[in-house]
Amino acid sequence: MLGVGIDWAEQFHDVALGTVAEGVTDQFRIEHSPVGVARLIERCLALEPDPAEVRVVLETRHGLLVEALLDAGFSVVPVNPDLVARRRGPARKKDDAEDARICCLLALDRHAGLRTLIPHGRLGGELRAIARDDERAARDQRRLLNRLRADLQTAYPAALTLAGDDLGAPTMLRLLQRWPTQAELAAVSRAELVSFARAGRHGWPERFADRVGTALSAPSLPTRDYLVQAKAAGIRLAAVQLLALHDTRRAWQQRMSQLLRGPRTGRDHSTKDPDPDNTFPGEIYLSMPGLGDRLAARVAGEIGEHITQFNSPNALQCYAGSAPVTRRSGKHDFVVARRLAHNHYLGAAVHQWAFCSLSRSGWAREFFDAKIAAGKPHHAALRALSNRWLEILWHCLTKGVLYDENVHQANRAA
Numbered sequence: 001m002l003g004v005g006i007d008w009a010e011q012f013h014d015v016a017l018g019t020v021a022e023g024v025t026d027q028f029r030i031e032h033s034p035v036g037v038a039r040l041i042e043r044c045l046a047l048e049p050d051p052a053e054v055r056v057v058l059e060t061r062h063g064l065l066v067e068a069l070l071d072a073g074f075s076v077v078p079v080n081p082d083l084v085a086r087r088r089g090p091a092r093k094k095d096d097a098e099d100a101r102i103c104c105l106l107a108l109d110r111h112a113g114l115r116t117l118i119p120h121g122r123l124g125g126e127l128r129a130i131a132r133d134d135e136r137a138a139r140d141q142r143r144l145l146n147r148l149r150a151d152l153q154t155a156y157p158a159a160l161t162l163a164g165d166d167l168g169a170p171t172m173l174r175l176l177q178r179w180p181t182q183a184e185l186a187a188v189s190r191a192e193l194v195s196f197a198r199a200g201r202h203g204w205p206e207r208f209a210d211r212v213g214t215a216l217s218a219p220s221l222p223t224r225d226y227l228v229q230a231k232a233a234g235i236r237l238a239a240v241q242l243l244a245l246h247d248t249r250r251a252w253q254q255r256m257s258q259l260l261r262g263p264r265t266g267r268d269h270s271t272k273d274p275d276p277d278n279t280f281p282g283e284i285y286l287s288m289p290g291l292g293d294r295l296a297a298r299v300a301g302e303i304g305e306h307i308t309q310f311n312s313p314n315a316l317q318c319y320a321g322s323a324p325v326t327r328r329s330g331k332h333d334f335v336v337a338r339r340l341a342h343n344h345y346l347g348a349a350v351h352q353w354a355f356c357s358l359s360r361s362g363w364a365r366e367f368f369d370a371k372i373a374a375g376k377p378h379h380a381a382l383r384a385l386s387n388r389w390l391e392i393l394w395h396c397l398t399k400g401v402l403y404d405e406n407v408h409q410a411n412r413a414a
Contacts, residue, residue, distance in 0.1 A: 002048035004074070005103025006058040007096045008032075008065055014096040015040060016104035017047065024104050027097055037065065041072045057107040059084060059099075061117055076117045079106060080341060120304040123280045127259050128301030132345060134252045134294060141168070141245050148176075148238040155223050155231040158182050162215035170246060171200045171208070176239040180232040182223070186216050256297035260286060280305055287402040288393065289364065290357030298349035299393075307398055313391040321347035322387040338383070351379075354386035363409060364389075 005016040005024075012031050018024040030036035044054050051073030060066060061078035069076050085092060087102045106114065120128060145168055152159045152167075159182070163172045175196070179185040188196075190209050197205035260282030285296040303316070310316040317323035321342030326334050357364040364385060371381035396403055 001053045001055060002044060003104050003107035004044060004054060004056040005100045005105070005107055006056060007099040007103065008058055008060060013065065014100040016100040017044070018104045018108055020108050023108070024101050027100060032065065037068045044074070055107040057103040057114070070119050077107065077114045078117050079103070079114060082341070118306045118309040123259055124301060124304040127256065127297050130252050130256055131298040131301040134249055135298060135345070137245050137249055141242065144238050144242050148235065148242070151231045151235050151238070155228045156182050156235065157220040157223070158185070158215045158218065161218050162212060168242060168246070170243065171197065171202050173239045173243050174200055177236055177243065180236040181228050182216070185212065253293055257293040260293065260296055260300065281397055281400065284396050284402055288389070289360035289405070290353050295349060295353055295356065299346065299353060302343055302346035302349065307394065310394065313394040316394050317387050317390050319343055319346065320350050320386070320390055322350060322383050322390060350386040350390060351382055354382045354389060357385070357389065361405065363412060
């Protein structure tokens with residue numbers, strides 16, 4: 001077996017090679033380029049002809065370098081950077097070459113208990129990428145909406161009156177893009193407003209024009225002319241960005257639904273031209289109470305196609321961060337701490353899933369209320385519920401069956 005340790009970076013990577021008999025035998029640096037990665041693969045295969053016997057340890061599980069090593073047939077073992085940091089010695093001095101050497105020693109240690117990376121397939125990889133981008137876009141959307149609301153309070157109070165609780169509606173954003181000041185909106189005729197609403201496919205264009213007139217005539221505190229002029233460009237920019245985010249997230253949702261369900265057609269939503277290579281269990285995720293297209297895509301994208309990489313429900317729970325950490329000492333029987341080292345994308349999605357399931361699953365509501373009655377805080381009770389949901393999901397994915405509330409209730413009663 002050949003052990004390979006890599007300390008990766010954006011422009012170059014430090015590499016250490018070694019064997020079980022001799023330890024670390026060679027260290028060098030390669031560029032992050034096709035030529036550099038090809039040189040690394042060629043050098044490894046010259047020392048170990050069997051690619052499966054090349055064990056690579058590095059501090060990431062994503063990226064083009066990882067994909068190139070997987071394509072070469074190497075066994076890639078991602079590790080937490082803290083694991084490498086704990087082996088640097090008392091000084092904990094950061095050195096790229098030393099980190100590569102430590103990774104190489106980890107690769108040679110058969111008793112380290114490190115798991116080989118099982119990469120996502122084509123569908124799982126695309127689903128994970130879209131779901132993560134959609135989550136980041138949702139945060140950007142909330143940030144832009146809050147900034148837009150603050151600008152409107154300063155320079156455009158009639159727009160807030162008109163929008164009410166739906167400032168992010170496409171019709172409202174198009175209005176702000178076209179007329180970013182209150183004076184410009186007041187100069188528009190009623191017929192033009194009706195035409196604008198009809199062009200935007202508003203359901204009640206006449207009623208919309210009346211609401212605009214009511215909002216403009218409502219009393220409000222005076223605004224400063226220089227602030228109105230200064231904020232107009234910012235209001236238009238925020239409206240343009242929010243419209244782009246809305247359209248992009250809508251397209252992403254359709255794509256995530258297609259990846260989970262497969263292409264559908266007809267009134268019965270039957271599968272159109274089923275792909276025999278598509279073995280992604282999207283229907284199992286969607287059968288879970290509280291999981292819609294977006295949330296199911298976030299959970300499924302992080303878990304991937306290969307549930308067998310988690311040999312037990314507890315392995316999946318630890319990966320998501322919902323399994324508690326129990327520490328025992330001489331003075332305390334046990335202390336339950338929250339698990340910090342986990343997949344934060346999956347942890348956040350499962351936490352939200354637990355909250356959404358409260359109104360869609362009877363036993364979930366009972367379980368949550370029992371935890372609250374026992375004195376658990378709100379989020380601790382949700383973590384306990386998400387831990388239970390992951391156990392159920394693991395069994396459903398392993399057995400290839402859809403979730404059935406009646407079956408689960410019968411199992412709980414047994």
